[in-house]
Amino acid sequence: MKNKNWGVTLDVITLCALIIAMCSQINLGDIGRDTTADGYVTKQLKIALPDIALFACFAWFFVRTTVLHAWKKLWWPPFPCWALIFALIVSTLHSRPLLNAVSESMAEANGWKEILKSLLVMQSKEAIAETIQFAGYFVIGPLLFVNLIHDRRSGVLVSRRRLALWTFFLTLAAVFMYALLQLVQTKSNLEMADAPRALFSSPNAYAGFCALALPILLARILSYKTSGQWAIGLSVLAVVGFAATLISPWATLALVCSLAVVGLLLRAPRRVLPAIASGAILLLLIWPRQGPLAPLRQEFMHVGSSTEKVRKRYIEWYVGVARLADRREAGFVSGAGPGNYQFNIGSYYSRLPNKKKMPPDSNNLFLVQAINIGVLGLGAILWVIWYFAGVAWSSLKKYSDDWLAAGVLASLLAWVFINFFHALIVRGTGMVLAFILSLAIIALHRDDEPIQETTSLLDDFEPQNLNEAGPSAG
């Protein structure tokens, strides 16, 4: 009995640790040698705290599930998640630049040991790292979150929905407070890197995180559980407060739109319309007056800058298009290989200016992934999002008062929008997406309704099947 309690306590700690860790992007170290001092730059693999937390928590989850003989009682990620991993593997095998690099390296190798070693060139290491990372975000992440929040491994259902959501909200508040502290300490002539970014590696990653995470909080605030005036006041406070710490207007736009979407989904126009109106007025008043941040925000508003006719981030969109169109490459279908974007983009600049460095996390995710894993992989990513959005939609139809499903839908919409400007499946940020995807499944099954047992990866697949699982399932 004592052992059992100890295990449950560790499960709770695991869940909370995962949620807290995913709200940061602390770099724990780099893999690979930094060659900047030697006069050339090679790409180093960054190890972020959320990634390490994910795999450490999975190790505990694996042990505990094995001890409980509960593998058959788990919810498993649906087929689109596995299809994405399949697309990554196809992309690795089908990448011409990657295979060229490997064969060049193998040509110089003698003996089995050297041949095996020569397989690990920079490109293949990137491909392996990205495939593992995607497996973490799209398979292991949802698997952990869903089964830890709706834990039925011990034979009885233990629901930790409230615990998970409140841990998330409290961590979100802590992240905001830290960003606010950074904002207060900002000086004039601020550089982009010095803008508030909480525990994220860049202000853009922080902006993307806020755009993705805040809709869940807004849905909770605007739900029937909060009284009318409080709902309006708190939602305005949340949107304006977070927006005050952001420099990305795209993320701010996503926040305001999320407020509208959540209101629309919860059918609460009386709460949302005044909230949007007062929030927008407050933002227009506050934003231009925030001295140090105003010039950085202005930079986002214009296509060019004082030193560039057109900002590099937009030029790179066209360069990406040129890469996709290359007649010599078969990359349109399966891409240049997972994580190989940086190795395959430079030569396509041709006559377009390529002097300045891109600000961190300012890529377009859709173009990056189209180049990395091709149209097959891009389709698979969108399929995953579509599937979980379908689950959230089913949940919203099943329980019209369900704020969680409305929050998940708004969050996924914000994810699609924000990824045009800040690519958000890098160095730990994918964990937040994994959490949001898991909440779609949690929303469909209330505390008294256990999640249907998955006997095959295909069983729990289509949203209508999940919907049918309903109260009698499990």
Add this chain to the structure above:
Amino acid sequence: MNDSPNHHSHAPGQKAIGLSHWEQGEIILAHLALAALGIIVMLALLAPAVALPDKLVLLPFGLATLSFLIPSVLRRVVDHREVAAFILTAAMFLVYNLARTAGPTEGFALRFAALPDDSFVVPYSAYVAIFAALFSGPFWWRRRDNWTNSVVAGIAIIALLTLGIFSILRQYFPTGPTEILDPTPLPTLAMKLVEYGCVALLCHAVTSHKQTRRLALRLLPGVLLVLWARHQFFVPPEAAE
């Protein structure tokens, strides 16, 4: 299981009695789409020398699909329309990638006033994919699924981004084949987007009907392995040089 309620499947040899004209039309269109995919496979067989990555992916994919020869596995996949659609689309994208190279090198080509020195020859496979997708249009339009929606959405996003960014950049940079902003990639990309979009729709049309879905999945391992063997062992001498 995941077909529309109007769907009826028949045992081999059983006549489609009692089907409405629309349903009979659907069966014909699904078979038409399957035939179009068959022609694309033929074109892939005729493709000149292919690169190592193509061979490297065809073999394991073909071997993996051998599992469809086990009746229980085939039944499970056939029962899940979207799963079948994904597998078929993934395979046909790789096959179409080869079929595109089957020619012609000269013939009907797209020409643009802005690119006077370039002509964009339309491959045989494009005619097949586009016309077959248009013909089977009424069928796939009526029974869209999430996978096909997603892949078409991905293609649409790339198309919109391309249009948008080119429209913006041309206002800032001189545009032309020898200028800073070179529009040469645009026709090639547009052709690829349309062609692969049509292949995805054809795969969707084939997998929307249980009979054609089962047939396509049964044939898939053979197709992939024959393609691999053809390009691995029967390389034309001029290509080998």
